[in-house]
Every structure is written in C-alpha cells, then in structure tokens.
Amino acid sequence: MEERLHPDDSGERTIRIVDIARMAGVSTATVDRVIHHRGKVSEQNLARINAVLRQVDYRPNLIARSLASGRRRTLCVVTPAFEEGDYWADVETGIARAEAQARRYGIDIRRCRFDQYDCPSFERAAEVLHDETFDGVVIAPFFREPMLALARGLDAREIPYVFVDSDLPECNRLAYFGTPSFDAGRVAARLLCDRIDPSADIVIGRIVHRPGEGSVQCRLREEGFRAYLDETGYRGTLLSASLRLDDPAGNERELDALFAAHPSVAGAVTFNSTCHLLAGYLSAHGRRDVRLVGYDAIRRNGRMLAEGAVTALVAQRPEVQGYRSVMALCDWLVEGRPTARINPIPLDILFKENYPYYNNNL
Amino acid sequence: MEERLHPDDSGERTIRIVDIARMAGVSTATVDRVIHHRGKVSEQNLARINAVLRQVDYRPNLIARSLASGRRRTLCVVTPAFEEGDYWADVETGIARAEAQARRYGIDIRRCRFDQYDCPSFERAAEVLHDETFDGVVIAPFFREPMLALARGLDAREIPYVFVDSDLPECNRLAYFGTPSFDAGRVAARLLCDRIDPSADIVIGRIVHRPGEGSVQCRLREEGFRAYLDETGYRGTLLSASLRLDDPAGNERELDALFAAHPSVAGAVTFNSTCHLLAGYLSAHGRRDVRLVGYDAIRRNGRMLAEGAVTALVAQRPEVQGYRSVMALCDWLVEGRPTARINPIPLDILFKENYPYYNNNL
DNA sequence: CTGAAAGCGCTTACAG
C-alpha cells in the first residue's frame, strides 16, 4: 500500500494545481495539460508531474473548474410527449430537478418529444440528434429498429447516451435506468393472487393503440405475471379485453360482453398505466368483487385506489428515473465519474394505505 | 404582473453583480452588502440598488460565491451508533452521499453517536452541541426531555436543526424527515390481514431493552395496527411476546410457551426492525403457517423474506431520510432556500418478489 | 458609509 497524504486525513491543507506546479517545477498551465491530457507536454515534465500526482491525492476543485472554464454543455432528452397527470409528466419532474442542479455546472438541457404510439414521430426526434450536436443524450428507447440505428450514429460520434424506462442491452449505452419488467409482472400477480381464489378467472385489460402489439415492457410484465401464476398453481382462465384510450363506449361494450360471458371473473390486471379505465368500469357497475391490479401511481389510478376500485398498484418512481438518468450523464461529463451500467429502479407497491405518501420521490 | 427580463427567457446574458452595480451607479461591494443585508448602506444607495434588483432577475452564481467566500461551515449529525447491517447504517449511507455533495459548497459534517437504548448517552452527545458551535444540526430526537432542552439551547443560539426518523412537533425544527408511523402500522396490519383469517390470533413481538416502554415510533405503529384491525372486523386475540436482542435462549423459551398455550396463532408482527428474531424462531420450528410482518429492509430481515419466513416488510428509505436531512440544511445555509417543514417519507412494501431491487434508494 | 483591489482554484488564449 502506497503512503498517501490526504488533507482530510492529515489536517494538511488541500492540494491545488499551483502546489503541484511548484512541486514539479513547472507552470500551472502544464499541470493542467497533464491532468486533462490536452496539448503537448515534454516527456520530462510529464514524468515529473505524474510523479507528483502519484504522491499527492489531488482532488480538483470542481467549482473553480466550472467557474473558470465557463464551458456550457447541452444534453438532449428524448422522451414521449405527455399531458398533465400522465406517467411521463412524472419523469419530466425528475428531469427538471436534475436540470436545476446541472445548470450550476454549466449544463443545459434540450427536450425532444415524440408520440410513444407512433414510430415515425420517434424517428423524427432522432433526426434532431443527427442534425445538431449534443454532449450527451437521455432517451426512452421505445422503438427498437430506429433506436438501433440512432445508437450506431451516436456511437460513431462518441456521444454518450443513457436509456430510461426500458433497455436495449445490445446498445452501448452509458447507463440504463428502469424497473425490471419481468419481476414487475410477478409482483402484480402476487398482489392479485393474495386476494383471489386460485381457480378464479382473471381479465387482462389490453390497451390497443393500433394494430401492432404492445410495448416490450408490457410483454415482459405479462410474462412475469404468467410465470408467477404457473409457479403457484393457478388454474383459472386468463381472459383478454381490448380497450382503447379514446373509445369509452366501445370499452363498455367489450367489457359488458366479457363479464356476461364469464360471470366468475374475480380478478383483473393491466400491464400499462391505464388501469383506471378498467377501474372506472368496475366501479360504475358495482363490481367490487373483482380485484384489480395495475401499474403506475398517476393521479387517475391513485383516485381509483383510494376509492377501492383498484386493489394495488405497482409503481416505478418515474421522477427518480428521470433525475438519475440526467445526473448520470452530468457526473460523467463533469467529473468523468461512471455510473453502473444497469440501474434497476425499485418496484413500489401501493395500497390505499400508503399511497398518500407516495409523492416527492426525490 | 411585473415585466421581468430573464436570461433564460430572453436570450440575454445573465445578470451579474457588476451589472447591477453599474446600473445602480455603485460599486460591487455595495451591491453585495444589500444582497446579503450586511454592513451599512446609505438610504439612497439602498433604494437605487433595490430598484435595480426589482427590474432584473438576479440569480447569484453560487459556484462563484462558494469559491470566493472560501467559508467553510460545519454541520453536526447526531444519530444512533450502529453496526454493519443495522438500520442506522443505511441512514448513514445517505448522510455520506449528501456529505460528498455538500463538501463542494464548503460544508463539512461532524458525527456524534449515541446509544439508542440509553438516554444518558444521548445527553452526552447533546453536550457536544453545547460545547462546540455548529452551523446546523441533524438529529434523531430519540429522547423527548433531553431533546426539548437541547432544542431550547439551539433555538437560543439560532442554530437551525433538522429532525430525522421521528418528530417532536413542539420543537422549532427547520424540517422533519421520517415515515408516518401510525399509517405504517395500518399498512402492516393490512399486509397481515390480507393473508390470515379474521379470527386468527396474532403475536406481537416486543423487543425489551430495559424496563421502560418502547419508542414513540413503535407505539404509534402499534396504534395504527390496532386501528386497522378494529376497522376491518378482526376478532382474534393479540398476544404479546417479550424478546431480547441478547438472549436467544430466553426468547426461545418465551415463544415455546406462547405457541404451546395458543396453537391457533396464525400471524405475527414486530414494530421495530428486529422481526428477524421472530422469523428465525418460526423458521427453525417449521411454522410456515404463521404469517409474519415487520419493519425495515435490513439484511437480516431481507434474508428471512427471501426464505419465506417473513411475509412482508414495511420499509422507510433510510438513505433517503439521511440524505435529505443533510441537504435540507445545506439548501438553507447556502441558498437560504427553505424546505417543507414536514416531509413524510414514502412507506415501502416489500415482498420476496420486489425486495431484490430495493437497494440504492438515492 | 463606500469603493478599489486582491483573491478563491482553475482554464484559456497568447506570445514566445
């Protein structure tokens, strides 16, 4: 073990660049060059300075650095467009918090939104990343193929990027922040099964946006859900209900037909944040005997939870995801400090009793 | 609405003290005096500068401020001593995280530990706060009377303090961070009742440290627990088991006797973080039919959860509590930014299925 | 009561 002198340990004053310069018999500019690997430095000076650097525990004063350099950097955040009360509004809350902190270190944030149900809109957003240049990118990789292409471009230009919400492990992302979808499905299954008979039928509410299938995340959650049922000896039937965000009358007909055909249904689940749709139906029809589990603590779901129309919600700290995604990039750019590549965000379980405290997650 | 020019909105460059000085026709030192309400300033200059300040949206550059002032401040954190794997070790994790950030703004942290089961040790820690002077204090107010005395002293010396873990509302604390204990009790009751018959007996494990009664927090949790049972028509019997941290043989005898006398017990609960004691007993005696709910995601509890000896844990983000307590003080000291006085930390529910992801809560 | 000047630690042209 090398003997090191550290100010905090020894009571010595903290080491500055001038100190190093003096010890190495060079100017501060040369020390700066070595520290940042920029410009040319003679072999001799390089060796001397490195020798000093090895002796002392130099910790750059980031505040001074940021003040002196005056350098501003710009990040681009590419996430779905949202309205108030939507899931992505909560992610934005976290991003805004990070933005406030990042500004102090000279980092600005540019937003770029896309329609999460419309692949071409994602591709248009990706074009911005091509046309302009950024120091880093946070992106919700909703659409696989365009994302892979985009990632190749970013890799080529050596622009670091962070994934939020869902992951594409084959990409060279700096970090990923999101909940483990498969286990999120298992959790939902457990919450439902704790309260219904193992032979009762369960409705799966599927929100249909367009002909294509659901998101990767929803699919993984469903797999986890089914896995749990298999493991625990479930022997009822899983029924599917196709619902639309924009067609209440159609939803009503769909559900009326389903419940008429299967009076024994005792549970329901949705794998995205729209369980308030099903909850509204159950509530309106007085079906308090049907247990419903869904995802995300958005206000409309929270209201249904409070009313008792939803049994439990599985939530995923969207603000934390937004905040940490941005901060990971800041840490990297400002201090060169890497973040873990995969950062599973905790899966939160909300009942009526603890929902009221599930707010400021920052 | 007053018209304000803000750099971010208008593309104008950001306002500095020199700009204000120029606009008011004074020196930067005088502007500084007005901004910080320090030193004497003539009526006339005061008026001029305030007029300018009203026009522009001056946002001090905190980085420059901290660099220039070179002022260091010291906070004192007074929390229970702990060993690895204890609850308070997790709180310390959050404190250490905050410390790293705070250092950049010239804030140092001093620790002061006490024995959470020993009031005199708390009083000794309080003496440090009297003898030395700090710019702010974070404190876990375990013991009411000495804390009230200490708070009076801090108030008199105008030293801001933040409570963590539990609250004493009659004190003039800058902020409080902790979970709502009563509802934490209700949540535990719900978790237990979802899985047992309303007429089954329930054991309450009480950890006895010394003759005195348990902490305020435990008592409140128990009240919430009982309230939930009352509301939901529970009609079994609540049985009490007195356990000790340091007497496994005694615990064994106590529980053997209890379970022998009450073979119908189907549930158990503890209101502090030691449910691993009860879990160990149940596991060793093959009592998988007894559902157990406890508090805090410390490692020993987590292991029992994974094994299935604990049904669910209610957790309270100790790292977040530690982190935010310190940061609240930093925000106040550095920027004069106040925090909400009461900050309820979310109540987390952990099952075997989501426990693995309940780690880095920061 | 007020302002000129130095300085916090680091970076950045610029001249050599």
Next chain:
DNA sequence: CTGAAAGCGCTTACAG
C-alpha cells in the same frame, strides 16, 4: 512545448 497573465462571478479586508 511552455509559462505569464487575464479572467470566471463573487467576497473580503482595507483604506478612506
């Protein structure tokens, strides 16, 4: 390849 010097925005003695 190197170093002296200016400057980032703010604060702090100090002289007046």
